[in-house]
Amino acid sequence: MSSPSELESSPVPFSELGLSAAVMKAVESVGYESPSPIQAATIPPLLAGRDVLGQAQTGTGKTAAFALPILSRLHASGQNSSKAPRALVLAPTRELAIQVAEAFQSYASHIKDFHVLPIYGGQGYGPQLAALRRGVDVVVGTPGRVMDHLKRGTLSLKNLEWMVLDEADEMLRMGFIEDVEWIFENTPPRRQVALFSATMPAAIRRIAKTHLRDAEEVTIKNKTSTAINIRQRYWIVGGGMGKLDALTRLLEAEPFDAMLVFARTKKATDELAEKLTARGYACAALNGDIPQQQRERTVARLKNKQLDIIVATDVAARGLDVERISHVINFDIPHDTESYVHRIGRTGRAGRAGDAILFVTMREKRLFKAIEHATRQPIEPMDLPTAAEVNEQRMVxxxxxxGETIESESLDYFRTLVEEYRRANDVELVDMAAALAFMAQGDDAPLGAAGKASPVPMHSDGPGFGTANDKPRSKKPRGSDSDLETFRIEVGHQHGVEPRNIVGAIANEAGVDSKDIGRIDIRDDHSMVDLPQGMPPEIFSHLKTVWVANRQLAISRVEGAFPAPAPGRRTQPPAAKRKAGKKPKGGKKSGKPKK
Known part of the structure; x- marks a missing residue:
């Protein structure tokens, strides 16, 4: 394997790379002007028939780096006399397989009788079998489905000339490496291989050493792990504002074309997409439980501007390539730094500017620091838009x-109607326009009424829980208990809980300022806690599932109970008695807090 070359800029234009005339026409028609560093470094050796080991981050143009030379050589050698494919591309996800297949089709637009087939799980075998029987030039597939076809005998690799591993490190992470090894062993010994990976762990190096011959090793030296044209910002969750309200404010005030919102679980994507849809946004969920055909339709709707927001799990972090995605919101922080890089790589594509915003809770600060270190790029703190800024955008x-209605619609009928009303009722036109504007806004908060109503849906008027109104909350003195109510949580002394654990969990998960949390009375198998009145239903439901001391809070209201007269007193037994599992002195048998 030859020594690696490190490139930071593209030294030559596409026209000097040696691509065929038909492929160059396609390159020009899609608007490419100059190759990216990975393309400039890998296209010449691939055209010369050499194996290539390429290391570059997502979003750097790796697909064109292997697709363009394969198509050029395929076109130069004439039509495929056999129905068996001449090139096989392995991709870790269905989304990436579809994206790569679409790219091949686009680059081959001037090649006659070219056929590419994506094969992946989640799609019926029927269409794939029919296409394989008709014959294809390039197969792009996930390792599992490719293995299935090879074992069934429905896919033949006897004429294979090129093999590509795309996102090899992701295949390793997803547990596909053994499948990849098996596929390699069932390919002809004389085939050209290109392996691309964002990182080079030992297992990927071993595959390269075993299956690549005298490979040209190319490492694209990036100053950062993420594209410099992506502006990265973060917001610390809390201060009385929940994540859903924060996201709604951003949607109201942040100019965006299309947005990709990442949530951690499938259930969370469905719930968040439903809530955003209810708030009037063109939104849909994308996760692994959604049938493949529906997922493809969802992506197509985003491309066609029928949708503006997709809420997705990491299943869409790779392979989802929609140019109009201007913003990526990490609603839930990813579990690892690599996922973060892949997530935000969905924006800022093809040299465009992009925005990435990360929501971080206090308990996630360590992971946030790891992400910031991995990107080698500062992630700026941000303030949420104020109510005044949101109202300003609404008015704009x-x-x-x-203006758009005046320019694009026929208004003659309505002019007549308005004029008739004006004459009959002797009303000024400006008053009529104001009344019509008020009627047109429906149930939305009044325009410009930041001090009267929230410009985004409010969770609650109670103290402690987030609202969109930026006016300071009027609070009764701390000695007053009328703005608090008592809740029971199913964690106590026997579980090893301490007041700070309860305060941290509620402050982080409910967006309650710790100073607004009243008395905490820790008992043997449960605890009592006084919280601000008016807890929103969604926060109440969420707190039921929050884990503290290896127990779910399972929070419930204590009917008829009143807060203790000294909010803020947090009790626990002396250490010796706590170890013995005894109740604190003066503990009551009943579930009601001491008054």
Missing amino acids: RFKQRI
Whole structure:
């Protein structure tokens, strides 16, 4: 394997790389002007028939780096006389397989009788078998489905000339390496191999050493792990504002074309997409439980501007390539730094500017620091838009709608109707326009009424829980208990819980300022805690599932109970008695807190 070359810029234009005329026409038609560093470094050796080991981050143009030389050589050698494919590309996910297949089809637009087939799990075998029987030039597939076809005898690799591993480190992470090894062993010994990976762990190096011959090793030296055209910001969750309200504010005030919102679980994507849809946004969920055909339709709707927001799990972090995605919101922080890089790589594509925003809770600060270190790029702190800024954007959009309607719609009938009303009721036109504007906004908060109503849906008027109104909350003195209510949580002394554990969990998960949390009375198998009145239903439901001291809080309201007269007193027994599992002195048998 030859020594690696490190490139930071593209030294030559596409026209000097040696691509075929048909492929160059396609390159020009899609608007490519100059190759990216990975393309400039890998296309010449691939055209010369050499194996290539390429290391570059996602979003750097790796697909064109192997697709363009394969198509050029395939076109130069004439039509495929056999129905068996001449090139096989392995991709870790269905989304990436579809994306790569679409790229091949686009680059082959001037090659006659070219056929590419994506094969992946989640799609019926029927269409794949029919296409394989008709004959294809390139197969792009996930390792599991490729293995299935090879074992069934429905896919033949006897004429294979090129093999590509795309996102090899992701295949390793997803447990596909053994499948990849098996596929390698069932390919002809004389085939050209290109292996691309964002990182080079030992297992990937071993595969390269075993299956690549005298490979040209190319490492794209990036100053950062993420594209420099992506602006990265973060917001610390808390201060009385929940994540859903924060996201809604951003949607109201942050100009965006299309947005990809990442949640950690499938259930969370469905719930968040449903809530955003209810708030009037064109939104859909994308996760592994959604049938493949529906997932493809969802991505197509985003491309066609029928959707503006997709809420996704990491299943869409790779392979989802939609140019109009201007913003990526990490609603839930990813579990690892690599996932973060792949997530935000969905924006800022093809040299465009992009924005990535990360929501971070206090308990996630260590992971956030690891992410910031991995990106080698500062992630800026950000303040949420104020109510005044949100209202300003609402008014701007309202005025734009007026202008667009005047320019694009036929208004003769309505002019007549308005004039008839004006004459009959002797009303000023400006008063009529104001009344019509008020009617047109429906149930939305009044425009410009930051001090009267929230410009985004409010969770609660109670103290302690987030609202969109930026006016300071009027609070009764701390000695007052009328703005607090008592809750029971199913964790106590026998579980080893301490007041700080309870305060931290509630402050982080409910967005309650710790100073607004009243008395905490830790008992043997449960605890009592006084919290601000008006807890939103969604926060109440969420707190039921929050884990503290290896127990779910399972929070419930204590009917008829009143807070203790000294909010903020947090009790626990002396250490010796706590170890013995005894109740604190003066502990009551009943579930009601001491008054």
